[in-house]
Amino acid sequence: xxxxxxxxxxxxxxxxxxxxxxxxxxxxxxxxxxxxxxxxxxxxxxxxxxxxxxxxxxxxxxxxxxxxxxxxxxxxxxxxxxxxxxxxxxxxxxxxxxxxxxxxxxxxxxxxxxxxxxxxxxxxxxxxxxxxxxxxxxxxxxxxxxxxxxxxxxxxxxxxxxxxxxxxxxxxxxxxxxxxxxxxxxxxxxxxxxxxxxxxxxxxxxxxxxxxxxxxxxx
Ligand code: PRT
Ligand code: ZN
Numbered sequence: 001x002x003x004x005x006x007x008x009x010x011x012x013x014x015x016x017x018x019x020x021x022x023x024x025x026x027x028x029x030x031x032x033x034x035x036x037x038x039x040x041x042x043x044x045x046x047x048x049x050x051x052x053x054x055x056x057x058x059x060x061x062x063x064x065x066x067x068x069x070x071x072x073x074x075x076x077x078x079x080x081x082x083x084x085x086x087x088x089x090x091x092x093x094x095x096x097x098x099x100x101x102x103x104x105x106x107x108x109x110x111x112x113x114x115x116x117x118x119x120x121x122x123x124x125x126x127x128x129x130x131x132x133x134x135x136x137x138x139x140x141x142x143x144x145x146x147x148x149x150x151x152x153x154x155x156x157x158x159x160x161x162x163x164x165x166x167x168x169x170x171x172x173x174x175x176x177x178x179x180x181x182x183x184x185x186x187x188x189x190x191x192x193x194x195x196x197x198x199x200x201x202x203x204x205x206x207x208x209x210x211x212x213x214x215x216x217x218x219x
Contacts, residue, residue, distance in 0.1 A: 005046045006200050006207070009060045009069035012037075012051035016187050019095040020070045024049065026218070027210035046203055055079075057190075062088070064192040067204060072096055074125065074164060074185040081127040088190045090208060093215055096187035098166045100125055101178040105153050108160075110179045116140045116160060122152035123162035125182075132162075132182045150174040 010020040024031060030043040040049040050066050058079040061069040070093065076085055102121070104110045113136040122143040123129045133140055143158050150170050152158040164185070165171060165178050189211060196204045 004197050004200055005048050006203055007048050007050045007066035009050045009057045009066035011054045016096050026214040061190050061192050067192050067196045069190045072185050073188050074100055078125050078127050090189040090191050093187040098164045098185050099181055100183040101165045102162050102180045103171050103176045103178045104160045106175050106177050113138055119159040121160045121162055122149050122158035128183055129162045
């Protein structure tokens with residue numbers, strides 16, 4: 001029978017993929033990029049990397065398919081709007097920083113959240129936006145879009161958008177300006193609700209200590 005192995009769910013490709021691998025190598029894990037695209041083995045520890053879409057990471061970790069995962073706080077918050085996120089988060093990782101913001105066309109006379117009352121807002125984050133609108137007592141129509149949210153006002157699909165912003169170049173290129181901050185985000189290390197198998201407890205504890213050390217020294 002094969003020995004049990006820990007699993008860390010990481011983004012397969014995208015904005016968090018390289019930095020996630022750097023963190024893992026920084027913790028002394030030697031990644032074997034094998035023929036299996038879904039699973040990379042760690043040569044020197046009983047650990048595998050489960051390489052998936054970032055949207056699948058919260059569910060895989062919550063279900064215990066992977067003991068740990070690296071994902072954007074924004075994705076986690078959207079996935080589990082009612083969960084105690086702090087209980088899932090082991091640590092903040094200091095990369096992948098961005099903000100989820102409301103943005104409106106440059107010519108709009110945005111005066112504050114009240115401006116959004118009765119308007120249509122396009123976003124890929126309906127749960128996070130819905131909660132934010134609720135705290136401001138605003139009723140607005142949320143139009144869910146999977147991508148290209150920034151074109152929604154120009155296409156007359158929505159009056160405003162709520163999207164991730166890092167440099168602001170995308171908004172600028174689309175004739176929009178950022179207004180209110182809805183959520184601040186960065187990559188976070190998350191853990192499954194149950195403790196790992198007893199024979200993996202030592203590896204698990206070692207790994208958390210090392211991740212903590214790497215983040216402290218780079219962060
Ligand atoms: O394929 P998969 O589903 O795994 O990836 P994805 O396409 O859903 O996500 P990806 O790789 O684009 O982003 C992964 C994570 O990176 C996000 O969930 C965030 O936590 C983080 N991140 C950091 C960002 C950005 N910065 C960011 N700027 N994610 C997206 N953007 C996009 C934003 O949506 C907008 O379109 O970049 C554009 C704005 O950037 P600026 O610099 O023009 O403001
Ligand atoms: Zn995604």
